[in-house]
Every structure is written in structure tokens, then in C-alpha cells.
Amino acid sequence: MVGAVPPQVSYSADDKERIQKRTVLVLLASQGSGGIGLVATYIVSALLAKDITGSATLATIAAACLSIGAALVSVPLSRTMGRLGRRAGLRMAYLVGAGGAGIAVIAAIVRSYPLLCIGILGAGAGSAANLATRYAAADLAKEDRRARTISLIVWATTIGSTTGSVASGFASNFGETLGLPDKAGSYLFSGLAFLVAGAIVEFFLRPDPLVVAGGIGQSGTEDEGPSSREAIRLIWENPAARLAVFAMVISQVTMVGVMALTPIHMDDGGQSQNAIGMMMAMHIWGMYAFSPIVGQLTDRIGKFPMIYIAGGLCTWGAYWAAITPPAGQLGVFMGNFLIGLGWCFGVIAASSLIVSLYPVHQRVAVQGIGDAAMIGSGALAGLSSGALYTVFDYRGVNYANAIFGLALILATAATYGQTRRLAKREQPAMAS
């Protein structure tokens, strides 16, 4: 039966290692395909919305629907994974993503903005699946290799994103030869990529890593794990978990905010489309290209120092960008690169930290809440960036981003001290 909880099977350490290697390979493949789907949707969303409505504001809202959809799906996705396993959850999210992309194709044909937003919201489920994949890869990872494993999945997104960017244009042109309107082909391609990602998960993510790790199916019953409210309480009661979620939120908010505003800032300074494209490339490079190194560093020097560095990179990058005039290049190039790199440090270290804090049956629900907070705050940052830019201008928004980075540094220092004190207090108690 589809989605049934499998009976408990015991796995040896060798079995688990073998399964983990296979799991990572399968998830790298699904992540690559999912990344293609995500970028193919992202690239055309704002353009098509502007083509239909003629409004830049409505185009921004349509683009933000991708993040809003991902945030909305995060919690149901984690509930499904907690109940039925990673495979069932990821499959469901990719199928919803494919369906959303299909609706967006129809919206492009009938030129309906509301239908386009519904489609993009649905495609956001594919984005949520892509994000949840890093946790699926970490289920069976050994403690000293967890961040490295997560970073590999983050890195696979780069391959998918690069391929998706190139293929989106070809797909749009191919769609037109099939009789579809401009840009609809890109959505069709996106839907197929999500479907392929779902099929890879469905056919090859066997056995389910969460089942092997003991996260579900312990008693052969459908144990749902903690509810969303309990998951929020679990995070709230644990200072290190609070820090992990805070780090993910700060990394995402600063990354989305600066990515949305820098092109406008550079355009105001009369900079060319090539220069703006180069800036975006450096930002994305910072986010993904070094992720395997960041993962290795996290396993080696620890999660707290890496989150601390993430705060430092965010502050440095935002400050550098803030003091650069619209016609300047070095500051916005390097500022955006550093903020992207800060995102990479923050997300990999925080994801690894949150996995290490909870027993396996509680992890999935906590991860879902963490992702919903991260993506939701990013969507809010994307939606509000235009208004904030009008009120505070680029400099003001980036000073705020720098303050967010400083807040992360302070929170990391405070949490590190708090967790050390708690550990010291617990040691004598355990000894007695």
C-alpha cells in the first residue's frame, strides 16, 4: 500500500553505512532535478506576471508566491515525513510542485494572474521538498560527517540551478514550437523536473532513511511524532535550537533582502545589465560554490563557531554594500558575495545543529518548524523589500541587515555560554 508504515527491521552498522551512501547518491540526483524545476519556475514567474498584468508590484508578489508556497507546505511536509517517512513526504511535495507548475502553464495560456499565483504557490512545494532533502540526507549520517552530508545536498542545488537557468530559455522556445505561449514552456519543463525528482525519490529512496534511523515504524504503528505546537515548544525550551532557527532566519532574511534590492540600487547608479548579472552570479557563488568546504569546516571546528562566522560575514557584507554608492561596483560585488557566503555558513551549521539536538523521532517536526520560519521570513523580506527600499533606501536596509548579523553574533556568544553552563551543571548531577 502506498504510504504504509513498514514493519520494524533491524539494520547492522554496515547496513546503515551502505544505505547511507545510496541515500546520499539518490538525494543528490533528486536535488539536482528539483533544483532545475525550482529555478525554471523562479526565472519566469516575475516576467510572466508582469507580462500579464503590466505591474511590477504584482510581478514581485507572484515571485514571492514561490517562497510563500514553500513556507506553507513545510509543516504539512514534515508531518507527512514524520508519519510515513521521507520518501512519502518528498514524493508528495514534488508531485504538488509538478501540479503547481502545470497550473502555471495553464495560467500562461489563459493569461490569468490569480491562476498564475496559485500555480506558483503549488510549485513552492517543490522548493520545500528541495530544502527538506538536506535533512533526509542527514538522517543516517554519523555525527562527525553530518554537516558535510548536508553541504553536499546544498551544493547539488548549484548544479540544478545552473542547468535550470540555461534550460529555461530553451524550454520556453521549445514550448512555443508546441503552440504554447511565451514562458509557458519553462513552467512545463519545471513541472517535468519536479516529477522526475519525485520519481527518483519514489523508485530509489529505498529503504527510507528515516525508517532505518528509527524515526518512524518503531512499533509498526503510524506514530506522528510531536505536533507543530509541541515542536515549537521543543525549540523554545532549547537555547541551542532557538539559536539554530534564529541563524537560519537571519541568513535567509539578509540574503533575500539584499538579492532583491541590489539590482535596483545598481540600476539607479546607471550600471549595465551585465554588471548586475555579474553581481548576482557572485552572490549565488557565495551561497553554494563553497558549501562542501563549509560542511567540512563545520564538522571539524563545530557549529557555534560557524554560526558566529555567519553573523560576521553577514555584518561585513551588508556594511560594505551599504557604504557603496549606486555607481560603485567593488562594494556591492563583495558585499553580496559575503552575504551569500554567510547564508551558506548559517544554513549548513544551523541545520546540522538542529539535527544533533533532538532524538530521531522528534527531529522531523522540529525541522519542519525551522524551515517554515526560515522560508516564511524570507518571503516576508522579499515582499517588504520594495517598500523598505522606498522608505529607508539601500543604505538603510543594509545597515539593518548588518545589525541583524551583529544580533546573530551576540546571540551565538550568549547561547554558547548558556549551553556550557548548562553542561557543567548537568555533569556533577550525573556524577552524583
Place this chain on the structure above:
Amino acid sequence: MDDARPSLPVVLGFVVAAVLLVGVPLVVARVVDDPEADVFTIEIPDGTSALLAAGADVNLFPEELDFRLRDVLVIVNGDVVAHQIGPYSVDPGETLEKTFGETASFIGFCSLHSGGEITIAVADG
């Protein structure tokens, strides 16, 4: 067993999903007519500037132009001097083609109307 192969209904489900994903849009695209963009052409004949200088009203097009998104404005200047229609300036012997991609409404200078003004509105739809 959890590592068993997916069942036939699941395999068929993926196949059906793929067929629907590709097939439904292609069918809808054939059923729904793509709204045709209107092309509005303004041809400025040779001698227009001389007529305007003599105080004549050339009356080539209305003082208010209404467009929908994706409509196209084509200005063919066959005259010996440059002409300005709102934000669009066309040199002698040149042709300008503008596809409207954004809703907008503006009032600007027009060298072809005695009032010296033109209103161009681009609406959603």
C-alpha cells in the same frame, strides 16, 4: 518490506501525471485563443512638416490613444524632419516599433497636433 520496488499503481500514477502535465496544457492551448495584439500604425507622409508650418491641421491620428498590454505602436516617419509623439521621437525616414509591456498613462508633447499634446494610455486586458 520498505526496500521493495514501488507497486504498479504507483508507477502508473507517475506515467499518468507526466501525460497529464504535458497533454492538458497542449489541449488547452489549442482550445483557448491567444488574444491577438493590436498593431496601430501612424504613417507620417512627406510634406507634413510643411503643412504644419502653414498652419494646417494634419489630423493623422486622435489626440488620445488607448492601448492594451502587448499592443504595438508603429510610427513610420516619411517626412523630412524628426517628429515627437509623446515619449517617442522618430527621425526622418526612420520607423519606430513599441510593444507595450507595462500599464501606464502619460501626457506628452506631440509635434503633429495643433494643441501640441497627446495622451497615451496602456491598460491591462
